[in-house]
Amino acid sequence: xxxxxxxxxxxxxxxxxxxxxxxxxxxxxxxxxxxxxxxxxxxxxxxxxxxxxxxxxxxxxxxxxxxxxxxxxxxxxxxxxxxxxxxxxxxxxxxxxxxxxxxxxxxxxxxxxxxxxxxxxxxxxxxxxxxxxxxxxxxxxxxxxxxxxxxxxxxxxxxxxxxxxxxxxxxxxxxxxxxxxxxxxxxxxxxxxxxxxxxxxxxxxxxxxxxxxxxxxxxxxxxxxxxxxxxxx
Numbered sequence: 001x002x003x004x005x006x007x008x009x010x011x012x013x014x015x016x017x018x019x020x021x022x023x024x025x026x027x028x029x030x031x032x033x034x035x036x037x038x039x040x041x042x043x044x045x046x047x048x049x050x051x052x053x054x055x056x057x058x059x060x061x062x063x064x065x066x067x068x069x070x071x072x073x074x075x076x077x078x079x080x081x082x083x084x085x086x087x088x089x090x091x092x093x094x095x096x097x098x099x100x101x102x103x104x105x106x107x108x109x110x111x112x113x114x115x116x117x118x119x120x121x122x123x124x125x126x127x128x129x130x131x132x133x134x135x136x137x138x139x140x141x142x143x144x145x146x147x148x149x150x151x152x153x154x155x156x157x158x159x160x161x162x163x164x165x166x167x168x169x170x171x172x173x174x175x176x177x178x179x180x181x182x183x184x185x186x187x188x189x190x191x192x193x194x195x196x197x198x199x200x201x202x203x204x205x206x207x208x209x210x211x212x213x214x215x216x217x218x219x220x221x222x223x224x225x226x227x228x229x230x231x232x233x
Contacts, residue, residue, distance in 0.1 A: 010181040011060040014174050015072040018079035025086040035098055036085045039217045042109055043081020047073035057130040057201075058185040080163075081213060087162040088155050088214040092225060099222040108220040112141070129189055131201045138208040145215035151225060155214040163210025164203065171198045 022040065029036050051068035054060070062070030089096055146153060175181055175197040185199060193200040217223075 009061055009063065009072075010174055010178045011070075011072045011076075011184070012063060013178075014170065015075040015079065017170060017174075018083065019075050022079040022082045022086075025083060029086055029090070030093070032086060032089050032093060035089070035100060035217070035221055036082050038100065038105070038221075039085035039213070040078045040082030042105075042217065042220075043213065044074050044078035045113075046081075047075075047077035052134070053130045056186060057189050060184045080167075080209065081217075083166065084159055084163045084210050084213050085217060087166065087210075088159045091158060092154065095226045097224045097226070101222075104222070105220040109216075112216055131189070131205065135201075135204055135208055138212045141212045142208070142215065145212065145219060149215070149219055152215055152218050152223065154225060155218055155223075156211045159214040160207045160211035164207035167206035167210075168195065168198055168203050171202060172196050 026033060026036060048067065048069040050070070050073040054068070060070075060072070062072050064070060142156065146156060179197070182197070182199075190199050190201055195203055
């Protein structure tokens, strides 16, 4: 991948790097491949929510845009949905069980999507900037999911830490290669705080997404975590 592509289409590069990471992890996911793929597939449509962020929060260069979303947005959401599921479940892979019934998965997915999106739009109507509105919605969802299934708290904790660290490291690498990437954000919409060049809002989003998405998917999958210790032989 030439330097000109990196500097001209950094969002595309980030999305493709995340997709490559997803494919690599998918190869070693073992019995987590099916739920990992479904997690990615369910996350992909959220790429169309890019219309909320553009151009008030940022205005990235995209190869093409259809219905307010670019191919980068869909790939970005798809890859992140799969990656975060792998990061969360791999350490607990021997203690997890699922009951993936597609009709129930889609029903719960639609209910939470239909419930969360209007709340975000309402906050925008009240004058909230896009990112802070999304962060508030994700925070509410975290509280509700933990109230419904408090035993899933390890997924919340591992997801927040692991995905937040992975996403921040990826952004740091891209910012190092393409420092002008920051110009694609609306500087006035940012807090002005950065971690090694990465806007604090992006880090906050990655932590919130890493916390809430595994909870949503685990709830849809009827995931169970066994804390029973095996007896030594």
